[in-house]
Amino acid sequence: MFIINCPYCGERDQIEFSCGGEAHIVRPKQPTELSDDEWAEYLFMRKNIKGVQFERWNHAHGCRKWFNMVRDTSNDKIHAVYKMGEKPPVI
Amino acid sequence: MTKYRINKTRFVDQTKTVSFTFDGKEYHGFEGDTLASALLSNGIHLVGRSFKYHRPRGIMSCGSEEPNAICQINDNTDLTEPNVRVTEIELYEGLKASSQNCWPSLNFDIGGINNLISPFIPAGFYYKTFMWPKSFWKKIYEPLIRLSAGLGKSPTQPDPDIYDHKHEHCDVLVIGGGISGIISAKIAAKNNLKTILIEDKNILGGSTIYQNNKNFIIDNQKSNKWLMNEISELEKLDNLIIKTRTSLAAFHSYNYLLAKENISDHLPLDKKNCGIRQRLWKIRADKVIVAAGAIERPLIFNNNDRPGILLANSVKKYLDFYGVSSGLNNIIFTNNDSAYETAVSLFEKGISVKIIDIRKKSSSNIVKNAEDLGIKIYWNSTVVNTFGYKKIKSIEIMNLSEDGSNVTGNKHKIQCDCLSISGGWTPMVHMHTQSGGKLDFREIDQVFVPSEKSENHINVGSCNGDFELEEIVKNTNNKVKKFLNINESGFDKISVLCSKELEKKNIWLLPNTISEGKTKSFIDFQNDSTAKDIKLALREGFKSIEHVKRYTTTGMATDQGKLSNMHALGIIADTAGVKMGTLGTTTFRPPFTPLTFGAIVGRSVGKFFDVVRKTSIHEWHVQNNAKFENVGQWKRPWYYPINNENLHEAVQRESKTARDGAGILDASTLGKIDIQGSDASEFLNRVYTNAWSKLGIGKCRYGLMLNEDGMVYDDGVTTRLGENHYLMTTTTGGAANVLSKLEDYLQTEWPELDVYLTSVTDHYSTASICGPNSKKILKKLFPNKDFSDEAFPHMSYQDAIIDKIECRIMRISFTGELSYEINIESKYGKSLWENCIKAGEEYKITPYGTETMHLLRAEKGFIIVGQDTDGTMTPIDLQMDWIVSKKKYDFIGKRSLYRSDTIREDRKQLVGLLTDDPNEILEEGAQIVSELDKKPVEMIGHVTSSYFSPNLNKSIALAVVKGGKKMKGQKLFVPMENKNINVTVSDFIFLDKENKRINA
The missing domain is CATH 3.30.1360.120 (Probable tRNA modification gtpase trme; domain 1)
Structure with a gap:
């Protein structure tokens, strides 16, 4: 059970949050111009890293804001949290 | 006093008698006893039968590691509980305990026949045997296996007790109230840190509190005296919360811990129902100090499971803590020095004791102490067999060969009524690994010890692999100071004298003259797995420790292998010729000891189980006899029966009136x-x-x-x-x-x-x-x-x-x-x-309620998302092309509608189904086939909605069928258990295709 530092609310228990999977996957601006493979890349392919991973999290039972989080999936250490649209930190 | 209550101690109040029953017979113990110490004081060792072979089994330990002595308490009451370890339950007036896993009685158990046929039921017996003939499974094998499965009896009534959850925050959480935990808590609390100390027993002090051996001296006092003073000082500290009867269940990441506090389990029956039985603490700690201690290892030799065979340090605790001698003619069988403390303690109370040691010698103070007292020691020897069916009567010993791999010389028989065994100590690394910590293997005494990495927790005392008293005190002091950033503590100048073990020897599986196949050297006592089973698994090709564990069920009983896991690993490593350190361990998962379901769910039972959402019209529905159905958390009127109508009758009436006159539906939940x-x-x-x-x-x-x-x-x-x-x-x-x-x-x-x-x-x-x-x-x-x-x-x-x-x-x-x-x-x-x-x-x-709403919309062919769709249906599959804009450049999901998979023409598509017999109503979820004779039968779809339509006077159904769009008019079959129903694919709009009624 992590303690997550919501960029809007501060430290809260993990129970208030939900994880939205890998971050920085941008929805293609012109999906209709993509081949099946290119679309599948966006739709299905995820890195699922054992180690440092950039993830989307939502403060679902709080401010309901989405933000990004850098977490090491091997030991659950949280390296950083940052707002949507902000540049990812270098870890 | 009974024959076995030979000593007065400060922990058991012998002026206060407590009566209890075991298997219906009344016995007496004293306040301060556990059920185990009270049984032993009455000379009772045999308390249960083993799971597979139904062998007689006795009390083996004095704590949560107990594999054998589990019982049903308060049977035939609504407070009954199975699989309670007699070593953990505090004695109270009126306690009723009964043995489990035996029929008709503990002394004469029919299942004991399994012991005789045991050569035919090795590891994997069930997997291998019940494979054929296939037809036997349902009628013969399964009922038989179910009959013999499980240990105790589940309660049949709702649990009358209340369980509680509570959140707690602290600077420092200390797990374990033994000597190292007490030192840690004192250092933390004295430095203004809000500290919580949890201990699973009812008093603090661990095994040091009854250590009165003269070889263990702290600041010129016997270690037990010194610790008592420390505890009384500790209890005065303001910012320290001491929680006894509280055991750690789980250590999660970010120092989030669960601990279970027993609040009324030790109270007499008439005082139990006054409040909360157990409380689950959810603790968030800034720092955690684990001082969980160590568990003594058994030794693995032939017939090492008889009642009267106990762990040596447990025998010492029964003697020095509870004043109970487990036997009057004792033999101690050991590979290390710690068992000598038991021998000395027994001898000093005038009880006969002999020692068998697999080592060739030991030159420590405590061994010298035993020798000086004149206790007979058989060096370089091992037990090769034990005798006595329901209680040990004698043992046979032999000398060990030079390298310890074999036995030599003649067998020598010795009489006894109690055999204390000690195979060394296993640090309790469960908490450390649960929190994500890794382990190192220490070759010299064959133990896994925590490999310190975390900034947020440390391990101190014997759970860290420090076994000597001096190490424990000094290392604990130093580590805690460093961990909490403290320069000085009251323990800096302390003097500790203790016996130190110099000679170490470990043999995971002791040698014997008879071949392994004919011995019963138990590793997991509760699940009856033996050294032979482990070796069989290896011969059959299992290599991973996780696979061997599951195949032989070693470590999978209610004790979770606290005594057995290390020996299983050791024997695998020896047999496979690999180093134990490289083999690794199985995963230690929470909870450390079994938790009651009550403690897990807390107050979330009955009406607090989930939120109930009601519309503002709910009361009207109740007054008008509505039957409700749950839709998510909502209570929605399902139908409104009049004059004892059943569901079908009410829905037929509601549906007809809604189309002929008027219907009204509470749609607030949308x-x-x-x-x-x-x-x-x-x-x-x-x-x-x-x-x-x-x-x-x-x-x-x-x-x-x-x-x-x-x-x-x-x-x-x-x-x-x-x-x-x-x-x-x-x-x-x-x-x-x-x-x-x-x-x-x-x-x-x-x-x-x-x-x-x-x-x-x-x-x-x-x-x-x-x-x-x-x-x-x-x-x-x-x-x-x-x-x-x-x-x-x-x-x-x-x-x-x-x-x-x-x-x-x-x-x-x-x-x-x-x-x-x-x-x-x-x-x-x-x-x-x-x-x-x-x-x-x-x-x-x-x-009208939801059922009629579903029927009416099905007549019209409107889908319900989640009933007619299941996350694999596109709008094209639903024949809803009309709603998909061709002009819009983009919308969520648009691009996916022409992926190679979504444009397949043989996808499951929504169709209507009409039964050939208009009165036959299909079952929702029923499978649909196109050919009955072709085998294997291909399922081409399933029924999603099905009703009898009163407005059309026939049965109608919606279904999804592969390539269904092109099947209109085709005959298909819905095979049921006893018959095949003939159906025809139809349009899925059954009523008013022209939409006339909407403007009627």
Whole structure:
């Protein structure tokens, strides 16, 4: 059970949050111009890293804001949290 | 005093007698006893039968590691509990305990026959045997296995006790109230840190509190005296909370820990029902100090499981803590020095004791102490067999060969009534590994010790692999100071004298003269797995420790292998010729000791189990005899039976009246999202498959929402209330998820859109009136309003006022009938509803529930997302191409609609099904086949909705069938258990395809 530092609310228990999977996957601006493979890349392919991973999290039972989080999936250490649209930190 | 209560101690009050029963017979113990010490004081060792072979088994230990002595307590009461370790339960007046896993009685157990046939039931017996003949499985094997499965009896009544959850925060949490835990807690609390010390026993002190051996001296006092003073000082500290009878269940990441406190388990029956039985503490600690101690290892030799064979340090605890001698003619069998403390303690109380040691010598103080007392020691020897069926009577020993791999010389028989065994110590690394910590293997004494990495927790004392008293005190002091950033503590100048073990020797499986196949050297006592089983698993090709564990069930009993895991590993390593350190351990998972379900769920039982959502009209439904169904958390009226109607009869009547006269449905539970902002139309364009920009103000439109993968996600009618203002409805169950999904896209993909979302589901109540009479009823309710088709057409909305209260009327239909939905602020919902009923009386308005709603919409071929779809259906599969905009450049899921997989023509597609016999109603979920003779039979689809339609007077069904679009008119079959039902594929709109009724 992590303690997550919501960029809007501060430290809260993990129970208030939900994880939205890998971050920085941008929805293609012109999906209709993509081949099946290119679309599948966006739709299905995820890195699922054992180690440092950039993830989307939502403060679902709080401010309901989405933000990004850098977490090491091997030991659950949280390296950083940052707002949507902000540049990812270098870890 | 009984024959075995040979000593007075400060921990058991021998002036206070406590009576209890075991297997129906009354016995006496004293206040301060555990059930185990009380049984032993009465000379009772045999308390249970083993799981597989039903061998007689006795008390083996004095704590949570106990594999054998588990019993059913308070049988035939609603407080009964199975699998209670007699070593952990504190004795109380009136306690009723009974043995488990034996029939007809503990002393004569039919299942004991398994012991005789044991050569035929090795590891994997069940997997190998019950494979054939196949037909035997259901009628013979399964009932037989079920009969012999499990240990105790589950309670049959609801648990009358209350369980509690509580959150706690602290600077330092110390786990374990032994000597190292006490030192740690004192250092922390004295330095102004809010500290919690938890201990699973009822008093602090661990094994040092009864250590009165003269070889263990702290500050010139016997270690037990010194520790007592420390404890009394500790209890005075302000910022320290001491929680006894509290055991750690789980150590999660970020120092989030669960601990279970026993509050009334030790109280007499008549005082139990006054409050909370157990409390689960959810602790968030800044720092955690684990001082969980170590568990003594057994030794693995032939017939090492007889009643009367105990762990050596447990024998010492029964003697020095409870004043009970486990036997009067003792033999101690050891590979290390610690068992000598037991020998000395027994000898000093005048009890006969001999020692068998696998080592060639030991030159420590405690061994010298034993030798000086004249205790007979058999060096370089091992036990090769034991005798006595229900209680040990004698043993046979032999000398060990030079390298310890074999036995030599003659067998030597020795009489005894108790055999204490000690195979060294295993540090309790469970907490450390649960928190994510790794382990190192220490070759010299063959133990896994924590490999310190975490900044947030440390391990101290014997759970860290420090076994000598001096190490324990000094290392604990130093580590805790460093961990908490403290320069000085009261323990810096302490002097510790202790016996130190110099000679170490470990043999995982002791040698024997008889071949392994004929010995019973138990490793896991509770699950009856032996060294032979482990070796068999290895011979059969199992290599991973995790696989061997599961195949042989070693370590999988209620004790979770606290005594057995290390020996299993050791024997695997020896047999496979690999180093134990490279083999690794099995995973230590929470909870450390079994938790009651009560403690886990806490107060979330009965009406607190889940939130119940009721509409504002709920009371009316109750008064009018509605039967309810759960839709998510909502209670929705299911049907309204009149005069003992059953579901079918009520639904037939409701459905008929809704089409012939008028029906009214409480639609308040539908999700409602208020959407505002200058980009609201553009937003809807992107989330729905159809176009929204041209929807006029005051108009309604049905929308279908997809996932990005093209599959139908939700649907509902959205109304344009103003230029930049919409009211979206969603399915009842999907409301929360739809809102989350929309927020996600708005915040992350399209932050440039000016759109605001507000959930207003609970803000409005909705009465939906349908049927040919609905317009008349509306006219009565709103006499000033023009309900003509020109003034108020289908798929439009108007503001209105009823009883001075503003409301919205939408002319939309989910039944195919002329239909109006009135939305009003929730607090006026019931009054609106009652007005509708009153106004509709003369038009035979009939309230109908969800079942009728489902039937009516199925007649019309309207889908229900989640019933006719399952996350694999595209709008094309549903034959809803009409709602997918070809002109829109993009919307969620658009691109996926022409992926190679989604354009396949043999996808499952929505069709209607008509049974050849119009009275035959298909079962929802039933499989559909096209050929009965071809084997294997190919399932080409399944029934999603099925009803008997009173309006068409025949059975109708919706189904999804592979390539169904092109199958109209084709004959298919629905195979049921006893028959095949013939069906014909039809259009899925069964009624009023021309949409005439909507303007009727």
